[in-house]
Amino acid sequence: MEDEKFDCIVVGGGIAGLGAALTLARNNMKFLLIERGEYSGAKNVSGGVLWGTQLSELVPDYWEDTDAGIERYIKHRRLSFLDEQSAFSIDFKSEHFEEKPYKGVIVLRSRFDQWLADKVQEAVMQSDYAEESFVANDILVEEILKENGRVVGIRSGEEKFYANCVILAEGVNNLLTRQIGLQDEYVPADYVATGIKEIIKFDQKTLEDRFQLDGLSGMSNEFIGLGATCGVEGGGFLYTNKDSISLGLVLGMKDLREKGGNPDIRKAVDRRTTSGDTTPDSDKVKPLKIYDILAAFKSHPAVRDMIKGGEVVEYSGHVVSTGDMRIMPREIYDDGVMVAGEAANLLMNSGKAIQGMDYAMASGVLAAKTAVAAKKKNDFGKATLKTYRDTLEDSYVMKDLRGFQNAVHFLHQPAMFSKVPNIACDFGRQFFTIDNKPTTKTKDMLKGAVKRHSSFWELLKIGFKGYKSL
Amino acid sequence: MKKLSIAERLGLVNYRNQGKSDATPHIDVDTDICNSTCPHLCTTYVCPANCYTVDEEGEVHFQFEDCIECGTCMYACDQGAVTWHYPQPETGRGVNWNFG
Numbered sequence: 001m002e003d004e005k006f007d008c009i010v011v012g013g014g015i016a017g018l019g020a021a022l023t024l025a026r027n028n029m030k031f032l033l034i035e036r037g038e039y040s041g042a043k044n045v046s047g048g049v050l051w052g053t054q055l056s057e058l059v060p061d062y063w064e065d066t067d068a069g070i071e072r073y074i075k076h077r078r079l080s081f082l083d084e085q086s087a088f089s090i091d092f093k094s095e096h097f098e099e100k101p102y103k104g105v106i107v108l109r110s111r112f113d114q115w116l117a118d119k120v121q122e123a124v125m126q127s128d129y130a131e132e133s134f135v136a137n138d139i140l141v142e143e144i145l146k147e148n149g150r151v152v153g154i155r156s157g158e159e160k161f162y163a164n165c166v167i168l169a170e171g172v173n174n175l176l177t178r179q180i181g182l183q184d185e186y187v188p189a190d191y192v193a194t195g196i197k198e199i200i201k202f203d204q205k206t207l208e209d210r211f212q213l214d215g216l217s218g219m220s221n222e223f224i225g226l227g228a229t230c231g232v233e234g235g236g237f238l239y240t241n242k243d244s245i246s247l248g249l250v251l252g253m254k255d256l257r258e259k260g261g262n263p264d265i266r267k268a269v270d271r272r273t274t275s276g277d278t279t280p281d282s283d284k285v286k287p288l289k290i291y292d293i294l295a296a297f298k299s300h301p302a303v304r305d306m307i308k309g310g311e312v313v314e315y316s317g318h319v320v321s322t323g324d325m326r327i328m329p330r331e332i333y334d335d336g337v338m339v340a341g342e343a344a345n346l347l348m349n350s351g352k353a354i355q356g357m358d359y360a361m362a363s364g365v366l367a368a369k370t371a372v373a374a375k376k377k378n379d380f381g382k383a384t385l386k387t388y389r390d391t392l393e394d395s396y397v398m399k400d401l402r403g404f405q406n407a408v409h410f411l412h413q414p415a416m417f418s419k420v421p422n423i424a425c426d427f428g429r430q431f432f433t434i435d436n437k438p439t440t441k442t443k444d445m446l447k448g449a450v451k452r453h454s455s456f457w458e459l460l461k462i463g464f465k466g467y468k469s470l
Numbered sequence: 471m472k473k474l475s476i477a478e479r480l481g482l483v484n485y486r487n488q489g490k491s492d493a494t495p496h497i498d499v500d501t502d503i504c505n506s507t508c509p510h511l512c513t514t515y516v517c518p519a520n521c522y523t524v525d526e527e528g529e530v531h532f533q534f535e536d537c538i539e540c541g542t543c544m545y546a547c548d549q550g551a552v553t554w555h556y557p558q559p560e561t562g563r564g565v566n567w568n569f570g
Binding site for chain 2: 036037038039041042043044045046108109110111113138139140172173175186187188189192194195196198199244246253256257260287288289290291295298299304307308309310312313314315316317318319
């Protein structure tokens with residue numbers, strides 16, 4: 001039995017697990033990667049952008065690979081404030097973004113994860129354990145095995161597999177992390193959101209013309225305001241893939257629970273999505289369903305024009321952490337075990353980007369490096385695995401997570417989802433309207449817009465908080 | 471673009487074991503809790519796959535077959551009615567994302 005013992009078992013073949021496995025293979029570790037989906041990526045949903053240059057560190061020169069598993073790289077970024085009729089955008093496009101390594105790539109997980117899994121397989125074949133390390137799909141880990149308080153392996157059905165350490169990279173719905181007591185069994189809705197998304201397919205040339213894309217260049221567009229989320233906490237996104245777009249919403253779950261039954265929001269949605277299959281029911285107020293908000297977002301004039309003529313080919317959804325550290329497991333390592341990626345709730349939205357996949361990759365790699373060092377010491381105890389926590393704290397992942405907690409709180413205040421975008425759009429409408437009458441001075445336009453939706457005092461407080469936190 | 475119904479949206483999902491009529495459920499819901507003490511019935515509007523529905527008498531019903539494994543209900547339900555497991559690859563439902 002001891003012969004069959006692995007140096008490490010990785011649970012989950014997503015980005016964190018694959019990043020860990022690739023690192024283990026390259027360091028001649030004997031490992032087993034277990035993925036419950038039929039293939040890597042089968043169970044994974046993301047908005048779509050893997051931010052930063054982490055990928056080029058893991059797979060150098062990946063852009064040379066003609067089929068690199070990526071859809072496009074980010075060359076054009078846009079942040080749009082929406083009220084119900086208008087969009088006021090901050091737009092940035094630059095040739096600087098053509099420089100390699102790219103600073104962000106758009107991915108579809110089913111394709112990207114399988115490509116990365118192939119890289120792991122190649123690395124295994126070149127390692128000393130080509131015949132003894134495995135990537136096993138379609139197997140569900142039901143239990144983490146412990147002996148004398150120490151994690152020693154996993155159980156799937158009747159089968160047990162043993163290892164010196166286990167890396168849990170099971171994703172945000174971290175049932176196994178909860179099972180071993182690193183996180184509470186019930187995690188409340190406060191710091192999680194639900195993402196829902198559609199893949200909308202186009203003829204590639206139509207897509208490239210519409211979004212002014214060139215070669216592999218791509219665009220990311222984030223949206224905030226009533227026109228995106230009907231006043232519910234959260235925002236929208238649009239990313240250009242090779243011949244499709246990823247369009248979706250991320251909605252704060254606690255806020256959705258509170259506002260979902262609100263008849264005013266229901267009416268607002270019905271007003272905007274009059275055509276379709278739902279017949280308005282006058283005597284009964286139907287609750288606002290999450291996908292009704294997506295339908296309303298798609299009918300916003302700015303969005304509607306971008307997705308015109310496309311065909312929806314997939315509808316998906318997944319829970320995502322909001323970036324508030326209060327949701328994190330009480331610890332991300334213990335005797336014989338480390339937790340990486342979204343299983344450790346490593347995600348952040350600092351207002352500049354929603355980073356989760358790069359955190360997953362970085363943490364998976366650091367967990368694997370810790371396992372490699374532990375093997376050299378032949379000690380997989382808690383004190384040794386603490387290196388994982390320490391190196392993650394020293395990395396940009398925890399530095400940013402800790403450094404931008406105030407930004408997370410700032411971005412999740414109610415005013416951001418209606419008042420602030422309303423002011424922007426109200427001001428924009430005045431500023432950009434030319435109607436051959438004596439023109440109001442810009443400062444008075446701004447004053448009017450602020451007064452109609454908020455107050456100077458409130459805006460000053462918001463501005464000060466934003467200035468400090470972002 | 472034509473507005474899609476939830477049935478049309480779910481029709482685009484590639485579910486596992488579609489042929490199986492007796493797939494093993496991966497979520498247990500104690501609907502007695504929903505139908506007695508729950509103050510919000512939030513699962514009936516936060517679930518992206520409409521697995522939780524209210525009938526004309528106001529009773530909550532649950533089916534797991536359309537579940538897209540997002541996990542929303544296990545956080546949104548604060549009444550202790552939802553118990554979540556990962557679906558069994560061989561005998562359960564769940565998804566195979568084509569794009570993800």
